Amino acid sequence: MSHAAAVLGSKLLLLFLHVVASIGLNAEQQWPVPYRRFDRRPDVDSYCQALYPFCPTGDPDGRIPYMRDSDVVSVYRLQTPVWEFKYGDLLGKFHIMHDAIGFSSSETGDNFTMEWYELFQLGNCTFPHLRPEVSAPFWCNQGAACFFQGIDDVHWSQNGTLEKIGEITGRQFNDMARWVQDDNETGIYYETWTVRSDPGPNASVWFESYDCSQFVHRTYRKLTELGAKLSSRSQTNYTKIYLYSGEPTYLGNDSAIFGQPALENLATDIRKFYHAFRPHQSFIDLAFSLLEAYKKVVLDKSFYLYYNFEYWHLPMKAPYMQITYEEVPLP
Ligand SMILES: *[C@@H]1O[C@H](CO)[C@@H](O)[C@H](O)[C@H]1NC(C)=O
Ligand SMILES: *[C@@H]1O[C@H](CO)[C@@H](O)[C@H](O)[C@H]1NC(C)=O
Ligand SMILES: *[C@@H]1O[C@H](CO)[C@@H](O)[C@H](O)[C@H]1NC(C)=O
Ligand SMILES: *[C@@H]1O[C@H](CO)[C@@H](O)[C@H](O)[C@H]1NC(C)=O
Ligand SMILES: *[C@@H]1O[C@H](CO)[C@@H](O)[C@H](O)[C@H]1NC(C)=O
Ligand SMILES: *[C@@H]1O[C@H](CO)[C@@H](O)[C@H](O)[C@H]1NC(C)=O
Numbered sequence: 001m002s003h004a005a006a007v008l009g010s011k012l013l014l015l016f017l018h019v020v021a022s023i024g025l026n027a028e029q030q031w032p033v034p035y036r037r038f039d040r041r042p043d044v045d046s047y048c049q050a051l052y053p054f055c056p057t058g059d060p061d062g063r064i065p066y067m068r069d070s071d072v073v074s075v076y077r078l079q080t081p082v083w084e085f086k087y088g089d090l091l092g093k094f095h096i097m098h099d100a101i102g103f104s105s106s107e108t109g110d111n112f113t114m115e116w117y118e119l120f121q122l123g124n125c126t127f128p129h130l131r132p133e134v135s136a137p138f139w140c141n142q143g144a145a146c147f148f149q150g151i152d153d154v155h156w157s158q159n160g161t162l163e164k165i166g167e168i169t170g171r172q173f174n175d176m177a178r179w180v181q182d183d184n185e186t187g188i189y190y191e192t193w194t195v196r197s198d199p200g201p202n203a204s205v206w207f208e209s210y211d212c213s214q215f216v217h218r219t220y221r222k223l224t225e226l227g228a229k230l231s232s233r234s235q236t237n238y239t240k241i242y243l244y245s246g247e248p249t250y251l252g253n254d255s256a257i258f259g260q261p262a263l264e265n266l267a268t269d270i271r272k273f274y275h276a277f278r279p280h281q282s283f284i285d286l287a288f289s290l291l292e293a294y295k296k297v298v299l300d301k302s303f304y305l306y307y308n309f310e311y312w313h314l315p316m317k318a319p320y321m322q323i324t325y326e327e328v329p330l331p
């Protein structure tokens, strides 16, 4: 089949899927699409190899120390520019920030850092690998919580934020710890993108990201639910990476798309789409990839989003992609 015919074929298929979606499933489609929870976290495929070990100083079994009920535990808001260890605060200027939460026990004087991040870095969670021997793009996209002893004051405060935002009891801390372990076991993959219909205040949200700042917001909400009062003297802003599109169309999972000859055009299109954006190890490569992605998306007005281990087609529209640093107030 010629390229033009293949493109036409996949356009027709998308149109078909869209029509099917709008007559059948659309009535029940819930937006934003709920992030899928799992019964338990699966083992990581051995193809995925971390350049930097995940959570090197945390407890190997993810245990969180028990606090006495009567303890008073301070809660800190922690924020620092991403990749700071390699690129100074360059990304801080673009406000690509990493968020975490700190705790310190007044009874023992011990303090701790808790964060949620990618097992194989941001590039691997944003773009898949195209492996010659596997037809479906291959994702190393797990993310997880890391709890470890110590708060590196200089690391957080020098180019970022270290601010005490409240106090909780030891009992509230222990309740939160149980919740974190369950959240960590059931929410297993990282999602970089938030997808909305436009940048305005009344936009439809099609997909929510699932990243370090979302974990921080969930934890703050949980602490509030447990009775904590949190407050900050400064504006609490967070990084969001947006895509803008019309109503998305559901395409299917790996076996539905890549296991069926009938959908070969779509499978080829998805592989082609991701070819330009293979995950990279250096930030410079990733930045170029994002630029390339931007150009492609603007020209083709098309994006294949992988969410809940399923593909969706996004009919992209201006301004296509944006990185913002916007306020999300404490609960
Ligand atoms: C991304 O995944 C690939 C494939 O496993 C791996 O070789 C690479 O080290 C990962 N990148 C980082 C930064 O961990
Ligand atoms: C979360 O899961 C990861 C991956 O299995 C594990 O390394 C980590 O210790 C867990 N963290 C917590 C706080 O349970
Ligand atoms: C803060 O940023 C400066 C300038 O980029 C850098 O030299 C310094 O190492 C950073 N501080 C920390 C604690 O990483
Ligand atoms: C955490 O503990 C270390 C070591 O005792 C101390 O240097 C640091 O100031 C503490 N940080 C906070 C925010 O409590
Ligand atoms: C958003 O919706 C509200 C309530 O329906 C309306 O009052 C407001 O004018 C809308 N704002 C924009 C920018 O469309
Ligand atoms: C993929 O989707 C099909 C239905 O389209 C479903 O039957 C199958 O269980 C799904 N596979 C996985 C691994 O979720």
Ligand SMILES: *[C@@H]1O[C@H](CO)[C@@H](O)[C@H](O)[C@H]1NC(C)=O
Pocket: 235, 237, 325, 326, 327
């Ligand atoms: C924080 O967010 C608010 C509202 O979302 C915005 O007006 C403000 O400029 C942001 N602050 C910074 C430092 O970007």
